[in-house]
Structure formats: structure tokens, C-alpha cells
Amino acid sequence: MKEQGLLMKGVGSFYEVLTESGRLATCKARGSFRREGMVPTVGDRVVIDIKEQGYAQLDEILPRKNLLVRPPVANVDQLLIVISASVPEPDWLLLDRLIIAAKRIGIEPVPVLNKIDTSNDEIQKVFTEDYHAFRILTVSAKTGEGLAGLKQCLSGKITCFAGQSAVGKSSLLNALIPELHLETGELSRKTERGRHTTRHAELWPFENGMVLDTPGFSMFETDCLEQDALNACYPEFQNAGPCRFPGCMHITEPDCGVKPLLETGGITKARYERYCQIALEYKTRRKHRYD
Ligand SMILES: Nc1nc2c(ncn2[C@@H]2O[C@H](COP(=O)(O)OP(=O)(O)O)[C@@H](O)[C@H]2O)c(=O)[nH]1
Ligand SMILES: [Mg+2]
Ligand SMILES: [Zn+2]
Structure with a gap:
């Protein structure tokens, strides 16, 4: 019998899945996941196949929203x-x-x-x-x-x-x-x-x-981020006017729509200064990527 569920935890090669009908099933993953490079992960929506005598197999990992x-x-x-x-x-x-x-x-x-x-x-x-x-x-x-x-x-x-x-x-x-x-x-x-x-x-x-709960504070993505993607991470910027230059970093460029937010309180000076540090770091990374 197949049922959908949520992967709650992994213990060794066993996984605990909370099924839609509210039961907790201990499963083994089907062997082919490994070949496909898929690792069942806590938070996964999965399909399990409940066999006889309480034995269940994790059959399918449904598409993830994020990881x-x-x-x-x-x-x-x-x-x-x-x-x-x-x-x-x-x-x-x-x-x-x-x-x-x-x-x-x-x-x-x-x-x-x-x-x-x-x-x-x-x-x-x-x-x-x-x-x-x-x-x-x-x-x-x-x-x-x-x-x-x-x-x-x-x-x-x-x-x-x-x-x-x-x-x-x-x-x-x-x-x-x-x-x-x-x-x-x-x-x-x-x-x-x-x-x-x-x-x-x-x-x-x-x-x-x-x-x-998580063990630490990490979880950094140290790779690149385009300026547009970085802008989207600052809700404060969503009320900004247009910038004259495409790809404006809002630091030294003239006719920038973001900088007036400092006057209106749209962003605090401290948040903006940290933003500048982060934006420059991403700029450096992008430069090394293209070099
Ligand atoms: N005064 C005070 N101490 C706290 C509070 N929350 C946690 N602590 C203390 O901070 C320390 C670290 O807490 P812990 O929960 O282990 O932090 P974690 O590493 O983030 O999980 C412990 O000694 C807690 O008793 C709080 O709201 N007020
Ligand atoms: Mg802790
Ligand atoms: Zn700008």
C-alpha cells in the first residue's frame, strides 16, 4: 500500500516517515536512490510503500521546494x-x-x-x-x-x-x-x-x-550572487526609486534610487553600511569568477 508522508528523521540507513494518515513508519530507502545521486533528507515529502509486518520502503522523493x-x-x-x-x-x-x-x-x-x-x-x-x-x-x-x-x-x-x-x-x-x-x-x-x-x-x-533545531550557525552560500538577486534580499529596497545605471550597487553611483532611503528612514545607516560590505564582497567574487 502506497502512502505519502514527511521524512522526520534519519537514523543510520533507516528513515522515519510521518504518513498522511498519521502513522509513523520506519523505512529503508530503495536501493536505486544512491545510483541516482538522491539522498533522502529530513523535510522531504516522500511516497512510501507499506509492505507486510510493519516493513516499509521509501520509494519516491517528491520535488523539493528548496534544500x-x-x-x-x-x-x-x-x-x-x-x-x-x-x-x-x-x-x-x-x-x-x-x-x-x-x-x-x-x-x-x-x-x-x-x-x-x-x-x-x-x-x-x-x-x-x-x-x-x-x-x-x-x-x-x-x-x-x-x-x-x-x-x-x-x-x-x-x-x-x-x-x-x-x-x-x-x-x-x-x-x-x-x-x-x-x-x-x-x-x-x-x-x-x-x-x-x-x-x-x-x-x-x-x-x-x-x-x-540546528547544531550551529553555518549554512553559508559562499558562491556568487548577481546584484539583482542581492537587491531582492533587501525588502527595504523594494520601495526605492529607479537607479540610473543598470546593475547599480547603490554605493558610489550617481542618481541612485536606494540612497535616498537613508534620508527617509527606509533603511537604517547600520543596515546600509553592512549591505555595502556584503555587496562589495559579492562584487569581488563575481570578478574572480569572470577572470
Ligand atoms: N537569561 C537568559 N538566558 C537564556 C535565555 N535563553 C537561553 N539562555 C541561556 O543561554 C545559554 C545557551 O542556550 P542554548 O539554548 O543552549 O543555546 P543554543 O546553542 O542556541 O541552542 C544557556 O545557558 C541558557 O540557559 C533567555 O531568554 N534568557
Ligand atoms: Mg542548541
Ligand atoms: Zn542604486
Whole structure:
């Protein structure tokens, strides 16, 4: 009997699939995937063939909407990018890079400022101003502040939690789903052990959606991005006027439609300055590619 389902986790060569009828089936992948260069991945929509005696085979991987590589997970709807309001200090440039990494493959980024119980108002002000063009959340895993909004945001979607180590990703998930019992800890302890405490990718059902903790902060695409594609990663630019030059980088060019946004508050100075740094990096990469 064939049934569709969602690949929740992989353990060795076995996969756990939550089927549409709500049962959890342990499957082996059919042998030919390997030859085809296909790797069943957490988040995949799959077709399984349920045989006798509880044995099921993963027969087909349905087309993916997107694929994150580090950690490997498919069909992600949104990326919650968690930063800490105190320790570790917010790494705004990392946040901007993760926003780009998500947007360019069609994943909605949601910046989340955690540990607001420990922060000064200044950090919250910077956060809300710099990211005014995004759906943002300010929360505390410790006091529970903002968790109702977080829960709402996760409803019905596949959400991946990302961000530097020790910002509180696992703590937030534990606060929402107490039975998860994810390991949490101080940054110093983690660095000492030289590894992160979250080991493998696994989806957890929550509020008609799925959540996934991630082991680290990576997931960078270090390859090239055309200027048009980079523009599309900045919601602030969508209200800009036209630029005189095609391919305008909005840095030194005359008659640029983006730069007036700095005067009108369409983009903050800090976000714009980080944008310039990122845009110049992409320019350098494009140049090396064509050389
Ligand atoms: N004060 C405070 N501490 C927090 C909060 N969230 C997490 N922490 C602490 O930050 C540390 C790292 O949390 P953890 O969830 O392991 O971070 P992860 O590496 O991003 O998963 C732990 O010691 C947590 O107790 C919060 O909202 N407020
Ligand atoms: Mg963690
Ligand atoms: Zn311009």
C-alpha cells in the first residue's frame, strides 16, 4: 500500500516517515536512490510503500521546494534566525548574511531577538529599527515573554532555527515543547567541549507544523550572487526609486534610487553600511569568477 508522508528523521540507513494518515513508519530507502545521486533528507515529502509486518520502503522523493545544505533539510518554509540580546553579543553582519542565505532560496527569514530579560533597551531599539522591514520577534526563553507570538509564527510551517551557538535556540524549543529535553548550555562549556550539543537533524511536530533545531550557525552560500538577486534580499529596497545605471550597487553611483532611503528612514545607516560590505564582497567574487 502506497502512502505519502514527511521524512522526520534519519537514523543510520533507516528513515522515519510521518504518513498522511498519521502513522509513523520506519523505512529503508530503495536501493536505486544512491545510483541516482538522491539522498533522502529530513523535510522531504516522500511516497512510501507499506509492505507486510510493519516493513516499509521509501520509494519516491517528491520535488523539493528548496534544500538547505548545512544542516541538510528540505522544504523549509521559514528560518528563525536567533540572536542574543546580551551574551553572546549580537552579530548583526551574521544576521544579515543568514537573511540573504534564506531569501535567495525562497525561505522566509524571521529575525528573533532572544534573552530580552537580560538586555538594555538600546539593543532592542537597534534591532527593531534595523529590521523594521521584516517580521521580527523579541522573546525570552527564560521568562516566557514573547513566546505566544513565537508559537503563532511557527503554526503550520516547517521552521528551522538557526543562529550562533548559545543564543538560546534549544532553550526556546524546550520552552515551547517541554518534552523535547534538548541539551542547553553556556557558550564557554560548549567551546571547551569543542562541539555543539545538538547532534542530528530531526523534525518535531508542533502546532500543525514542524520545527527543527540546528547544531550551529553555518549554512553559508559562499558562491556568487548577481546584484539583482542581492537587491531582492533587501525588502527595504523594494520601495526605492529607479537607479540610473543598470546593475547599480547603490554605493558610489550617481542618481541612485536606494540612497535616498537613508534620508527617509527606509533603511537604517547600520543596515546600509553592512549591505555595502556584503555587496562589495559579492562584487569581488563575481570578478574572480569572470577572470
Ligand atoms: N537569561 C537568559 N538566558 C537564556 C535565555 N535563553 C537561553 N539562555 C541561556 O543561554 C545559554 C545557551 O542556550 P542554548 O539554548 O543552549 O543555546 P543554543 O546553542 O542556541 O541552542 C544557556 O545557558 C541558557 O540557559 C533567555 O531568554 N534568557
Ligand atoms: Mg542548541
Ligand atoms: Zn542604486
